Amino acid sequence: MNNNKLIKTATFNTQLNKIIGTNFNSFAIYRSNGLYTHLQKRKHYTACTYIDFLSDIIHNPDFIGYYNNNIELVKCYKDNIFICIKLDSKNKHYYIATMFDIKRSKIDSYLKSGRLKKVNL
Numbered sequence: 001m002n003n004n005k006l007i008k009t010a011t012f013n014t015q016l017n018k019i020i021g022t023n024f025n026s027f028a029i030y031r032s033n034g035l036y037t038h039l040q041k042r043k044h045y046t047a048c049t050y051i052d053f054l055s056d057i058i059h060n061p062d063f064i065g066y067y068n069n070n071i072e073l074v075k076c077y078k079d080n081i082f083i084c085i086k087l088d089s090k091n092k093h094y095y096i097a098t099m100f101d102i103k104r105s106k107i108d109s110y111l112k113s114g115r116l117k118k119v120n121l
Contacts, residue, residue, distance in 0.1 A: 006030040009096065010058035012071075019117050020066040029058055029085055031096040039099065046101040050081045054096065057083055063107060065116040070097070074107060074116065 009031045017023055031054060032038070039048045050057070053075070061073040071085040071094075082102040085094050110116040 005033040006093070006095070007033060010055040012094070013059050015121050016061070016064050016119065019064055019119060020071075022066055027094055029094045029096065035096060035099075042098070042100070044098075044100040046079050047081060047099045050077065050079070050099070053077070053081070054083070054099075057081060057099075058085075061119050063111070063116040064119055065110065067115050072116065074102060080104060080107060 007030060008028050010029050012024055012027050012029060014024065014026050036048060036051055039045075039051070057073055057075040060075070062076045063074040065072040069087065072082065073085070074080055074082050079101045080103070081099060083099040084097045086097040087094050107116065111118065
């Protein structure tokens with residue numbers, strides 16, 4: 001991911017550490033300038049309408065998980081929006097890898113398996 005195409009979107013809410021059992025310091029989370037195009041290409045049209053809500057999703061998620069070294073967040077608006085945050089280890093920054101709408105039944109399945117946890121801050 002080319003650094004000159006990154007947009008700082010939010011910082012990690014360290015209060016979420018206690019829910020997912022991590023001890024991250026606060027860090028910046030970026031999105032690529034091409035995220036919208038990526039979502040369109042993948043036919044994530046519903047998620048495209050929430051691209052301006054990324055900061056809110058990151059700061060105030062309804063559900064969170066730490067899975068395969070990725071931070072997964074879900075925010076429930078009219079639609080349930082799932083985002084995945086990955087570490088670009090080469091360039092040493094966290095970025096939004098993807099976002100899409102997710103059905104409530106899938107959230108329930110992830111809650112049951114432990115992949116996601118309810119956020120109660």
